[in-house]
Amino acid sequence: MGDTKKNRGLQILSLLLILRLRGASSDLAGDWLVDYGQQELKLLEGESEQVPLHIYNVIPKDSELDYYFLVYSGDEGRASSQLKIPKEDFDLVGSWRGLVDVTGLRFGYSSLEVELHSGAEVEPYANPLRIAVLRSRVVDERVTTYVSAALALLMFLNLGTVLDMQRLAGIICRPVGPVVGVASRFVLMPALGFGLGRGLWPDAWAMQLALFYTALAPSGGLANVCAVFLKGNINLSVATTTINCLLALAFLPLWILVLGRLLYEDDELAVPFGQLSGGAAALVACLAIGVLLRLCVPRTTRFIFRFLKPLSVVLSLCLVGLTVGLNWFVFMEFTWQVLVAAVCLPLAGYLATYLLSKLLCRSATDALTLSIEASVLNMTMPIVLLQSSQLEQPQLDLVLVVPIASSLLSLVLVILFYGVRRCLGWNKRQDADGFDHKELIAEHEEHEGDIYQRP
CATH class of the missing domain: 2.60.40.10 (Immunoglobulins)
Structure with a gap:
């Protein structure tokens, strides 16, 4: 390590000397x-x-x-x-x-x-x-972080009311689906993000880092909402999101350590353990509250059952709108490399996860759900990770375009996919694990009727 630093110092000194000589020498x-x-x-x-x-x-x-x-x-x-x-x-x-x-x-x-x-x-x-x-006008980063976290937790509270505990227990007892989700999020996606970053920005390590964090961050509630609309397995989606958020406390430091050695040699990147652990605990708590509401206060959750999709859309739009609104300035840095990264990363993640799911004999609904979980990219966590890194201003502002553009375009791709499925009549429940809110409402009303008819 000492020899490496000494060699680097000599190389830098030689380069500076060459530049100095070039700046000093003149024919005129x-x-x-x-x-x-x-x-x-x-x-x-x-x-x-x-x-x-x-x-x-x-x-x-x-x-x-x-x-x-x-x-x-x-x-x-x-x-x-x-x-x-x-x-x-x-x-x-x-x-x-x-x-x-x-x-x-x-x-x-x-x-x-x-x-x-x-x-x-x-x-x-x-x-x-x-x-x-x-930038002359800077909004306190805590505003974005806390408000975005509050909206995301409301989304998980909303989704917790529609979980089926029996099916959720089956997923946990036979966790092939979550294992695919973990492998996709913490192996396939980081590899894709790292490779794309190296190819698109060979000399810009900060842009590489931003894309890597975007690929590594767990998807969050937006993927669960997309699974609702695309008739996916909502129980598998929420379980995978929760497990990924918890495992991120271990995989993020591991990957950042590896990345630090590759890009920074012996420099270190910080990991915001407090924010990550607090967010994971709050996620689990909101899901638990949602499940308790369904079990203990069924009349309250009837409203959520009937208006699950509109509520999910409103919360998602608020979350995306807040992040984009406070970081609108990043779109001035939009380039063709950002466009290629923002399109290729979710597409490659979807295809790779779907192929892995089918190789492990997952159903079409589970494969669709896990692919959505991998391809819908998180917007908030990469920003938090970048803010905790060694990046200084204005470099930090310049690289925020990567997670924001990638997350937005991944949602646009899902919306286009949903539109095609609806137009072709493919957006239907394919098996018993597929989500259907009308059937959920019917089951809930039937359950309430049985309770009221008991002597």
Whole structure:
């Protein structure tokens, strides 16, 4: 490990020396240099600052050479700066000092570039000043986390009232379905996310990390709602979600440790154990409350039975709308790589999980349910994981587009799938484990009638 760090240090030193030499060497004006007075400039959106700039050691080989220096922003969409320094402004020893106005426009990274111009010839300085533009209006991340968690828990409370304890016990006693769900979530999906990230962003480790967290995070209540609409096995769906959320406390640190060694060598990534464990405990508690309501207060749950789908849709829209509304700025960073990742990850997860389910002789309903569980991507947990990582602003804001876009497009794909099934008449209950809310209402009313007829 010590030799590795030493070799890395020598490589970095050599690279800096090469860049320094490139920045210093010049065919037109000698070994001219630039001093910015700082390593990095940080600005808020809309904020302007004057940067002290010193260009020195400008010694033209030809005293009659006509030249000027141009100072500008490397990305005019992120930051704005423009200054032309003519030859006459330099003193006798080839030095110029002054202030350069820089204005932050949009969050992200830019650079302050310095170029020597002489006729058609241009000599850029190899070490520009890095500019980091931060968002000026930032909503406290706890608002998003807590409100999203509250909506998700209401969703699980809603779903807990429709669980069949007898079938749920059968799933737990013969947990082939949940095992497929666990293998898909913590083996297949991370492998797909890691491979896609490496292929789409070979030089951007932060984007790779965002896609990996998106693939690794358990699906949450949105997958359970999709299973309701697609006539899946809601008992298997909820059981798999719950088990995955609990096992995430073990698999997340394990995967993050492996990922840290691959991408960061000996650096460490933080795991928010408190938020993860609290969320898992709250999920189980809400499901238990829902089951108790069904068993102890059947008249209250009759309303949920009749309006399960509308309630699920409203809660899902609130959850998605809140996250997207508070993070709307990320869509300015939407690129074709993000589109490919957001479409390919859920599609590949669905197909791989469905194939694995059929290889293990799962029914069509169970295979559909487990595939939905894998392909409907979580939006909130990857954001929490990224916020707990070593990413600094504005890099964190730049990578949030990956989990948000992936989650939204995975839902769009499910909606399209549902529409096709409805149009072709395929969206029907295929076996006894398939969910049918009309049959559930009939069974509930029949059960209540038996209770009222007893002497």
